[in-house]
Every structure is written in C-alpha cells, then in structure tokens.
Amino acid sequence: MAGFLIKRFLQAVFVVFVVTLTVSYAIRFTGDPALMLAQGAGSVTEADLVRIREGLGLNQPFLAQYYDFITGMFRLDFGRSFMGGTPVSQLIASALPATMLLAFASLIVSIAISIPLGIRAAVARGKWADQTIRILSLVGLSFPNFWLAIMLVLLFSIVLKWLPPSGMDGFASFIMPALTMGIILTATNVRLVRTAMLETLQSQYIMVARAKGLSESKVLYKHALRNCAIPLITYFGLQFGGLLGGIVVVELVFNWPGMGTLAFDAVASRDYPVLQAVITVLSLMIVGVNLLVDIAYGLVDPRIRTE
Amino acid sequence: MTSKASSTRFARFRNLEFILGALLTGGICLAVLFSGVLFPGGVDKIDLMARLTPPFVNWAHPLGTDPLGRDVLARVVAGGKISLLVGLTSVAGAVVLGVVMGLVSGYYRGFWDMLVMRFADVQLALPFILLAITFIAIVGGGLTNTIILLIVSQWVQYARLVRGSVLSLREREFIQSARAIGVRDYKILFQHLLPNLIGPVIVLMTLNVANNILLESSLTFLGLGVDPLIPSWGGMLADGRTYLQNAWWVSVFPGLAILLTVLGLNLLGDWLRDSLDPTGRTSR
Numbered sequence: 001m002a003g004f005l006i007k008r009f010l011q012a013v014f015v016v017f018v019v020t021l022t023v024s025y026a027i028r029f030t031g032d033p034a035l036m037l038a039q040g041a042g043s044v045t046e047a048d049l050v051r052i053r054e055g056l057g058l059n060q061p062f063l064a065q066y067y068d069f070i071t072g073m074f075r076l077d078f079g080r081s082f083m084g085g086t087p088v089s090q091l092i093a094s095a096l097p098a099t100m101l102l103a104f105a106s107l108i109v110s111i112a113i114s115i116p117l118g119i120r121a122a123v124a125r126g127k128w129a130d131q132t133i134r135i136l137s138l139v140g141l142s143f144p145n146f147w148l149a150i151m152l153v154l155l156f157s158i159v160l161k162w163l164p165p166s167g168m169d170g171f172a173s174f175i176m177p178a179l180t181m182g183i184i185l186t187a188t189n190v191r192l193v194r195t196a197m198l199e200t201l202q203s204q205y206i207m208v209a210r211a212k213g214l215s216e217s218k219v220l221y222k223h224a225l226r227n228c229a230i231p232l233i234t235y236f237g238l239q240f241g242g243l244l245g246g247i248v249v250v251e252l253v254f255n256w257p258g259m260g261t262l263a264f265d266a267v268a269s270r271d272y273p274v275l276q277a278v279i280t281v282l283s284l285m286i287v288g289v290n291l292l293v294d295i296a297y298g299l300v301d302p303r304i305r306t307e
Numbered sequence: 308m309t310s311k312a313s314s315t316r317f318a319r320f321r322n323l324e325f326i327l328g329a330l331l332t333g334g335i336c337l338a339v340l341f342s343g344v345l346f347p348g349g350v351d352k353i354d355l356m357a358r359l360t361p362p363f364v365n366w367a368h369p370l371g372t373d374p375l376g377r378d379v380l381a382r383v384v385a386g387g388k389i390s391l392l393v394g395l396t397s398v399a400g401a402v403v404l405g406v407v408m409g410l411v412s413g414y415y416r417g418f419w420d421m422l423v424m425r426f427a428d429v430q431l432a433l434p435f436i437l438l439a440i441t442f443i444a445i446v447g448g449g450l451t452n453t454i455i456l457l458i459v460s461q462w463v464q465y466a467r468l469v470r471g472s473v474l475s476l477r478e479r480e481f482i483q484s485a486r487a488i489g490v491r492d493y494k495i496l497f498q499h500l501l502p503n504l505i506g507p508v509i510v511l512m513t514l515n516v517a518n519n520i521l522l523e524s525s526l527t528f529l530g531l532g533v534d535p536l537i538p539s540w541g542g543m544l545a546d547g548r549t550y551l552q553n554a555w556w557v558s559v560f561p562g563l564a565i566l567l568t569v570l571g572l573n574l575l576g577d578w579l580r581d582s583l584d585p586t587g588r589t590s591r
Contacts, residue, residue, distance in 0.1 A: 029445050146528050248434070260436075279441060
C-alpha cells in the first residue's frame, strides 16, 4: 500500500511540475510584461523598462524566475495583476469560491437526475424506457454547453422573465448555470449509473433481497445503489477536470464572477500573472482530486494497487 | 422467449440509431457540399432593408436574417463548412500522430513509452479549455491554429488506446511467429498489428469528430477560434447573443445546426461501437 501511495503521489508531483514549468515558460513568449505595464504611462524610456523588469525579477534567468514562482506559490503569493496591481491571490480568493459553488451545484443537479434515470434504464434494460434514456443521453452529449446556456436565458429570462440572466446574486442566479452544467454532466452520468447498476443487479444478494420480499424501491435504492456507490463516486471524481473546463465556458455566458471569467479577462487584457495563476490553481486542484480518488479507490479495492 | 423478443427489439433500435445518424450526418454533409448551388446569392450579401426579418415569414429568407440583413439559412449552411473542415482534419491529424506513437511505444516499450505515457498524464490534468486559452494566448487564434490545438490535445487518446491493444497483441502467436521468421518491424507494426486494433480507433474517431465540432464552436464563440469574419456556427452564436432580446432566431438556428450535426455523428459512433464490439468492452 505504501508503495502504491508513494508512486501515485510522485506521479502527481511530476504532473504539477511539468504543467507549471510549461505554463511559466510558454507565457514568456507572449510579450514583454514591462512594455505592457508601461502602456499608458506616457513617454517611457529604455531605462524605465529596465527598472520595471528588475522590479518584476524578469532580468533573472528563467529557472530562477520559475523557482520564485514555485516558492511564491507555497506562500500563496502569485505576484500582482498588471491591471491595477491587485495581488493575484486576492483575485483568486474571490473567484475560486464562485467556481467551486457552481461546480458543486452542477454535480448535485446531475446526481439528482442521473441516478433515478440510470436505475430506471438498468431495470428496463433493452425496453423502450432504456432506449429513450439512451437517446436522451446522446442528445445531451451533443449539446454545446454555451448554446444550452443561451437557450435557457432565452426561455427563463427573456420569455418567462423568471430568472436573472447573469451575475451571481442569491439562489435564483444559481439555477440556470447549475442546470446547464448539470444537464451536460447528466448525459454521461446516466450511462455510468446504468452500467454500474446492471452489474450490481445480477449479484446474488439482490436476488436474496427480492426473495425476502423487500419492496422494489428498497432493493434498488438501498441494496443495489449502495453497492455501486464506490465506482460511481470514482467516476464522478474523475469528471472533475471536465466539469471545471465546462464551467469556465458557462461562466462567460452568465457573467459569473469565477475562475473562467477571470482567465478570460486576463487573456483579453494580456494580464499574464493572473492567467498563469488561474491555470496553475485549477490544474493543481484537478491533480489533487484525481489523486484523492485514486487513493480512496486503492484503499477500498486492493486490486487497483497492484495494477 | 422474452430475451429473444427484447433482443430483436434491441436490434431494431440499433438499426434506427444507424438510420437516424446516417440521415442527419449525410443530409448535413450534402447541404454543406452543395451550399454554392443552394444559395447562389452568397452568404455575405448585406441587405439592410431586410435586417432582422423573423423566420418563416418571407420565403426569400426562410430562417430570417441577421442584424446586417444576411440570410441566416445560407450562413448556417456555410458555417457547416468550417465545422466539418475542423472536425475532419483535426481528427485525421490526431489519429496519424496518435496511432504511430501508440504503436511505437507499445511495441518497443522502454524510455519512449514512459515519456509518451507521462505526457498523457500531464494532458489529462489540464482541461482542454485551459490548454486552449494558454495556446491561443501565445500563438493567436485562426483556423490553422485551432486545428493544431485540437491535434495537440487529442493525439494522446489514440496513443493510449493503441498502446493498450499493442501490449496484449504483441504477446500473441501471430506476432511472435512473424518476428521469428524475420518480418521487418515496420511491417509488423502496420500490416500485422494495425489491422487488429483499428476497430476501437474508428469508433473513437467518429465520436471525436463530433466532439471537435463542439470544441471548435465553443472556442470560436469565445473569440479564440476561427476568424469572426468567416461564417461559422460559434461565431454566429457570439454575434447573435447580443440580439437575443429581440431576434431569437439569430442564436437558435446555428446552435441547432451544431446540435443536429454532433447528434448525427454521436448516433453513428454509438452504433458503430456496438456493432464492432457487441460485448461492450470499450463502452464508456
């Protein structure tokens, strides 16, 4: 077990190392930050630029800069935004909770829809209910998430005037963004639930539970669902990366003050410390969640460790 | 008895899935191919007198017009060109790169194999959209860069898939005997191994053409993809969003086009997966 943990942990560290190294190196090709900082400051001399570069530590070799970035990261110091000089960590601290709340809400929506539908499909295997759910899940997979978001705005904000079209302000503002991502996630999750349930429903303890005369809902939701909970939690955990990626896009449609909007504004204004920090933080989180899922799974199912 | 009845029903459903998928995909491909014949007026003809005509009123513009009075139907069909072009070329590029890498790393193992697989780990940690934002921020948007980006982000999937199959196939007798009689390595890779593992690759290709059409349209929607002056579904949606309040059709129809195209390809991919692999081993 210790060997598995160490190996998995080292792999995660390696991934973080490569991602941060690549991002910091690549961002250097986007232009001279000193020039961007000096923009709008009137007449700028070469001496000014040199001073700005020294101030930012840009005159040091790349590896020294990378070292500074990494050590800064451990102190939660990601430098300052080019726009207004706000500490990047402060921007992240306000955007990250907004994104995480949305991710959490989407996951809840998706679980609430996909578990009953997936179970229904598994029970009715090969029958019309199963086929209908299968087609619906394919339709869900084919939706562009941003278009789904626009269509929800059209329906609920413009035609029915029930929900606010954008921003994050109270419960009502969560409904459409969470529904958008929830529906997209449900398309894959229904199939996962169905597959997991099909396997479970064939086991003997389900036959025993039925033979005991338990009600069908008790058999399905209490005995079967609990037994396929572990693989399902793993799948949901592994989706975390895709979920965050989707949210980044959906945030823009709803003007949601999260990491996606932050990253996108940073690209538009060439605010690279912010962009670098957003990408680093999000990939750290994804690697972290994947690591946790793997470890949890390895603890529960010994066969994984030896793979 | 019941199982037999349900299995014929299942087969009938499978056929339905194929017919629906083929009709959607085929219809859209034909419309795009013959867009020049269908809309001789061109897609960029501006008619300010007819701007924002609603759909289904004027049969000169069945799906209405956009804020510049351009025909929405003509532009939706023309936009399909970009989507299909990006979808097909990016998948072709990723397949060639990924299959070669997967064959080589699975067959020779060793350092090269480790490098490819660790690279795959790194890519899995980075959601596509973040990779895209970084990539586009550095090299800029445009059609070619979008295609390159999709290839870079997807070849790994094929490499992993192919490598997995090669690992088990290389121990089989027919490969061992081919080696024993001195068949050259490149022949073993491309004539003996490749035909035996191409099935799942084709399924993944179909699904990825669909997926890449989605990705391209979201990139273009965000202003990171193809040039906004070229008619494309993502670009039309980005324009149309501003007019959502009073001209819903400008945003509804391009999105519907994406949905139907991707759905058609997904139906085909799903059907293909079950036909090539009835036991469902590769089902996700």
